[in-house]
Amino acid sequence: MHPILNVVVVSFHHKRGCEVEYSHPKLDGTGESGLPDEWHLLPSLALPDGVHNCQKDTIFFLLPSREEPGKSIFGISCYRQIDAKELINKSEDVTRTSVQKAVCVLSRIPLFGPLKAKLEVITQAYFEQKDFSKVDVLAQMYTNLCDIFDENLTGEYFSNLAHHVSEISIQELFIRFRHRALLLFKLFLLERKVLFIAPTGLRLGETMLAIVSMFPKLLEEGLFYATIGVNTSCHFKNVNSKTEGKSEEIVIEEEVGVQLSHDDPLKEKDSCGFPISLFTQGSSFDPYLSIQSMDLVPKTQSCIFGATNALFAMKKDLFDVIVKIEDDGSLVHNHIEFVNDTALERVVSLTTADLRFADFILKKVEEQVKSSNAEFDGSDEWIRLQMKNYLLGLVATSRSDLQAAIPHFGIAFVNEWRRTKNHKIWVANKHEDLTSVAPGHMFSEQMGVYDVYLRFEHAVNGVEGASKVIGTVNTAGKNLGNTIGETGSRVKAKFSNWWNRKATAQEGVEEAEEPSE
Structure with missing residues (x-):
């Protein structure tokens, strides 16, 4: 099957709200303009909440697959706004001073990074025509994308494409969040309900996808069951859904892990167990949700998703953590708020060894950015390698139950992680290269x-x-x-x-x- 599904135009109508205006190939659902029931959220995802307040934005999102129930497809939307006076051919529906539209590409595989630049260029060209009835440029884009991303775009080729062509920068993540980038990485492992909120969908999506891309193969192969649209029923019950701040040792439940592994939809893993089953069986990941999706949040086992609507942040009873990314035009301020489980802040806090490790990465990143060189050290791929080694050391330490090594990752954190679905699945399987990984933290030195x-x-x-x-x-x-x-x-x-x-x-x-x- 070809990875590119549709090129879609979504517009804002002053009476009907967000709606699909055009699709190539044509949609064949029962809704307005052929919109399928499975994609009923597409119009609200493609146009940002508060659509009149921004001139342009780029949004990454997920939808349920029509062809394979239980799986996800991937969307990227480029939104633009234009003054109605500039239009050469103005339809009767244009009754306000500005027109808001978004051009979307839907694909079977997550091509977020590679598609972003291409879609932004085509969207700009579509708007510069000043006549939205001229859709030839969009049909041509579909053809070109099908030529570029053919049906053999899988495996190692896709992995390299997603990493090297991607404009989603892990360097930028560390520059924005500094040492707390590692804290967010650890937080993802604990399968909690986390809200990211930012003024724009682009900053939101780039931040969240950068974190996901630090987990080996997770961005390329581990999001196929992630969207909240297919994860609103729980298939796994956490043994301890709310931490009480206790740090006693626990027993790893082997039988539970084997059963979860049997039900795990991510069957294809490498010799180390990657991608880990972080977003499956009731655990969701959505880099953008509109306000229409808020009622789905309580139905999930765990979820990590992004929003631009401030109303989400007011519903603090729905989340364990709220990550706010505020942009005043010259500076970016980040704030991580633990709202419903104060003990979680202690659990996920960085140990001294963690801080050394995060500082090591941060200094390498700053050196490369400052010198503007193309060296491997400090690059996105280099960061991914460091995070892979950190994660391997963490799981090896957890499996070995080595008492001298566990405190370097945090006793409470390791115990809490052991209770999660993704940990139980990982350790229940026999991964040949994982057994040779030595337990311990890379930066477990004497305190100075x-x-x-x-x-x-x-x-x-x-x-x-x-x-x-x-x-x-x-x-x-x-x-x-x-x-x-x-x-x-x-x-x-x-x-x-x-x-x-x-x-x-x-x-x-x-x-x-x-x-x-």
């Missing part, structure tokens, strides 16, 4: 003075005036770093005592979980 400052920088990141505080601390750090002997120990002890008094309850618990050094 630098770690204190690293934790301080992480704690104040994103807070107003943080850069000024960090600068002061770094200046003082040079003096501390040059201080040796007994005096240095006393200074370090005094600073550590001060830090412990100022630290949040989250960090206090996390530090208690670390091995004594």
Whole structure:
């Protein structure tokens, strides 16, 4: 089957709202303009909430497949707005001062990155005609996309295309979120209800897909059962859906894992077990949902999705975590709010070893961006390799139950992850290359003075005036770093005592979980 399904135009009508105006090939459903029942949310997904408030946007979304029930298809929409006075051929439906339309491409496989630039160019050309009855450019785009992305676009070729052509930057994710990019990575593993909210669909989608792409093969092969449209009934019950902040050891339930593995729709995995079954059997991932989809959220076991409508953020009882991405035009501010489960903040918090690892990646990224070179270190592919090694070390440590290594990832975190569906499926299967992975954290070193400052920088990141505080601390750090002997120990002890008094309850618990050094 060919990966490209349809090119669709969705418009905003002043009386009927969002509706499908054109499709190539034609849709053959029973709804308006042939819209299939399975795709009834397509019009609201293609046009952003608050459509009149933005001139342009790009949205990534998922829909249920018509051909294979239970599976997902993938959409990308380029929205534009034009002044009605500029139109050469104005239809009778145009009664307002501006016209809003979106051009969408629907595909059987996730071509988000490779399609983005092409679709934006064609959408711009379509609008520059100033006559929306001229759809030849859209029909030609469908033909061209079919030529570029043929039906043999699978396997290693598609994997390389998705990574190397993609404009979804993991570097940008680390620059925006700094060390907390690793916190979001760990949060995804815990199968909670997480809302990402941003002013634009593009910033929203790029952020969420960047996190997904850090999990090996998950973006290319692991989202086929992810959309909330096919995951509104739970097939798996979490043993402990709400954390109580306890860090006692638990027993890995082998029989439950085997049964879940038997029911897992992601049958094709590599010798390490990738892609992991993160978004299957009641766990959803949608990089964009419109307000019409809000009633589906309570019906899911777990979900990670994005929205641009502020009304979502007001429904805090529906989510465990809300990640806000605010853009004032010159700066991007990110805020991670743990709303319904305060213990979860402690569970997912970064250990000292985690902070070293995240700082290592961040410094490499900043070096490459600053020098504008094409070196592998600090590139998106390099980051993916580091995250793969981190994840392999994490699962090897969890499987081995090595007491000396678990605290470096966080005792409470490892215990909570063991309770999830994706962990049970992963460890229940025999993956030949996974057995040879040594347990342990790559950055499990003895704690030093630098770690204190690293934790301080992480704690104040994103807070107003943080850069000024960090600068002061770094200046003082040079003096501390040059201080040796007994005096240095006393200074370090005094600073550590001060830090412990100022630290949040989250960090206090996390530090208690670390091995004594």
